[in-house]
Amino acid sequence: MQSGIFHSTYEKDMALRHTPAQKIRLALVIVVIFALPFWADNYYLTLANQILITIIGAIGLNILTGFTGQISLGQGGFMAVGAYTAGLIATRLGMPLWLSIPIASLVTAAVGGIFGIPSLRLKGLYLAIATLAAQEIIVWLVTHWDAVTGGVDALNVRNYLWFQGARMRFTEFQFYWIALALCVGTVFATVNLFRTRVGRAFVAIRDQDIAAEVMGIDLFRYKVLAFATSSFFVGMSGALIAHWRQIVTWERFTVDISILYLAMIIIGGLGSVSGAIYGAIFMTLLPAFLNSVGRSLGGVFPLMDNLIPFIQKAVFGLVIILFLVFEPEGIAKMWRNVKDYFRLWPFSY
Amino acid sequence: MTRAMEHNLNGSTLAPGDVQLIVQEVMLRFGGVTALAGVSLEVRQGQIFSIIGPNGAGKTSLLNCTSGLYRPQQGEILFSNHHQTTDLVHMPPYRIAKMGIARSFQNIELFKHMTVLDNIMAGCHVHMKTNILSGMLYWGAAQREEIAFRQFAEEIIDLLEIEAIRKQTVGSLSYGLQKRVELGRALAMKPALLLLDEPMAGMNSEEKEDMARFVLDVNEEHGVTIVLIEHDMGVVMDISDQVVVLDFGRKIGDGTPEEVRHNPEVVRAYLGEDLEQTELKSFSFSS
Numbered sequence: 001m002q003s004g005i006f007h008s009t010y011e012k013d014m015a016l017r018h019t020p021a022q023k024i025r026l027a028l029v030i031v032v033i034f035a036l037p038f039w040a041d042n043y044y045l046t047l048a049n050q051i052l053i054t055i056i057g058a059i060g061l062n063i064l065t066g067f068t069g070q071i072s073l074g075q076g077g078f079m080a081v082g083a084y085t086a087g088l089i090a091t092r093l094g095m096p097l098w099l100s101i102p103i104a105s106l107v108t109a110a111v112g113g114i115f116g117i118p119s120l121r122l123k124g125l126y127l128a129i130a131t132l133a134a135q136e137i138i139v140w141l142v143t144h145w146d147a148v149t150g151g152v153d154a155l156n157v158r159n160y161l162w163f164q165g166a167r168m169r170f171t172e173f174q175f176y177w178i179a180l181a182l183c184v185g186t187v188f189a190t191v192n193l194f195r196t197r198v199g200r201a202f203v204a205i206r207d208q209d210i211a212a213e214v215m216g217i218d219l220f221r222y223k224v225l226a227f228a229t230s231s232f233f234v235g236m237s238g239a240l241i242a243h244w245r246q247i248v249t250w251e252r253f254t255v256d257i258s259i260l261y262l263a264m265i266i267i268g269g270l271g272s273v274s275g276a277i278y279g280a281i282f283m284t285l286l287p288a289f290l291n292s293v294g295r296s297l298g299g300v301f302p303l304m305d306n307l308i309p310f311i312q313k314a315v316f317g318l319v320i321i322l323f324l325v326f327e328p329e330g331i332a333k334m335w336r337n338v339k340d341y342f343r344l345w346p347f348s349y
Numbered sequence: 350m351t352r353a354m355e356h357n358l359n360g361s362t363l364a365p366g367d368v369q370l371i372v373q374e375v376m377l378r379f380g381g382v383t384a385l386a387g388v389s390l391e392v393r394q395g396q397i398f399s400i401i402g403p404n405g406a407g408k409t410s411l412l413n414c415t416s417g418l419y420r421p422q423q424g425e426i427l428f429s430n431h432h433q434t435t436d437l438v439h440m441p442p443y444r445i446a447k448m449g450i451a452r453s454f455q456n457i458e459l460f461k462h463m464t465v466l467d468n469i470m471a472g473c474h475v476h477m478k479t480n481i482l483s484g485m486l487y488w489g490a491a492q493r494e495e496i497a498f499r500q501f502a503e504e505i506i507d508l509l510e511i512e513a514i515r516k517q518t519v520g521s522l523s524y525g526l527q528k529r530v531e532l533g534r535a536l537a538m539k540p541a542l543l544l545l546d547e548p549m550a551g552m553n554s555e556e557k558e559d560m561a562r563f564v565l566d567v568n569e570e571h572g573v574t575i576v577l578i579e580h581d582m583g584v585v586m587d588i589s590d591q592v593v594v595l596d597f598g599r600k601i602g603d604g605t606p607e608e609v610r611h612n613p614e615v616v617r618a619y620l621g622e623d624l625e626q627t628e629l630k631s632f633s634f635s636s
Binding site for chain 2: 010011013014188189190192193195196197198199200201203204206207208210211212213214215216217218219225229271
């Protein structure tokens, strides 16, 4: 049990981790991350890749909705921009993926910034509807601009390591390291962002926009910047999906995805990077878990085979509702409670 | 234990006594309601300048015009700093803030999910330079700037005696402390002109005394000009250099506290026609 944390310089006081327990936890996470691909089979590696890509997208949405307070229902649309941009420039121009992913992210940032312009006048639910329009416009464009996107047909994506080089087929194991590198980069960038000037301005806008403006924060500029930053990571996540699945179809980027991601950051914890991570893990593993439970139940009760998919959906919904009822601040808050309890254990009063 | 401050909080380049803010015939209407009917006043560098008046007199409206939240239909608001004079009327609030005008709000408008420290650091926004990319890297210049401004923020925390709560979330603090943090956030802007909208409202006498002392410290030791809206006549009469009285959007009194106290029109506005002879003083201390 510790009595307090004492620092002698501001630099140490401003560090992210202070106690040995925090450092040990981080070390454990690093060990798990690096050991995982060596013992996991293909099924778990696929899940791990999906989680890593989802984390990037969830952090992106949390930057906008959780930290800056601008509700967005355009997540699926922005992911589509990233996925189609990456897929098209990789396949048509033979661009290597270390170039196509950043370019797709930047293009999505620009598109997100443009759709962020209404946020100056619109707030809350009104903005949500405006971003829903963005979502629908993007999906409509993707499905109707046949000459470029191939319309409703799936786009087959090719992976290259060098311009017009040999076509690569990444195994799940290889792709894990690509996704991991980008995911870790996203986490670092976002954590740092929100302990410096621009990140504080974002949070200030969420908490009290008039006061923020009177403190010298240009609302328009910073809201558009928040949209662009968020879309950058969302686009990156979309680009990764394109290269990972090697196929892009518009059905993957409908408004369902936007709502799923909103649910993810609410369950994980709005306005926290770790919340986005927990939410992404939870929302990826829960359906997989329900799936495997359903499969084993199907063996026991053959007559229920047809019902099991519906029961899965109902349980999925129920779990979300229970989460919101018992811990509206999400998994991040639950984890904080657990840590606080053990920090003072056994004298937790 | 308060240590001497390395930084001066005053952002004005004017000499004490120079005219800093001129409000010229400002007219503000909301539909058929006239909030300000041609108000003029002059604030000098280094003053504590109080605006008083009954509820609905237009005090907060005048502050909102000055900080750019309202746009008056007529009139000019001229502000002098850095060797130039600018009309604030058509400027957006964030640019007015950059010119050196800071304010607090009547109903506390803090960033309530942030810590006290982050609120004050957010107040430093206009003086910091880190852009989004270097912020994401938190390396070199970005980190050095954070540490330098942390030091500055700590000086404000020392000044306002809020060391013990620096890492608490603002939303969980008591009303009096929140008011103090709001003053701190405004001071972090190194203001040339500090607008305080009822900084002592809803406080007990001890908290009021503390707040008055902070306001005086900021004014006397740092030379920051302060425009104050306050209902507590005791405080206003004690600490102000100049008092302006508004009533129904018009200025009905202007002068030293002593002059205003004896101004018959002011007395009438506060007490009604019949009590014209009564001195403002006699009621102001009764509450």
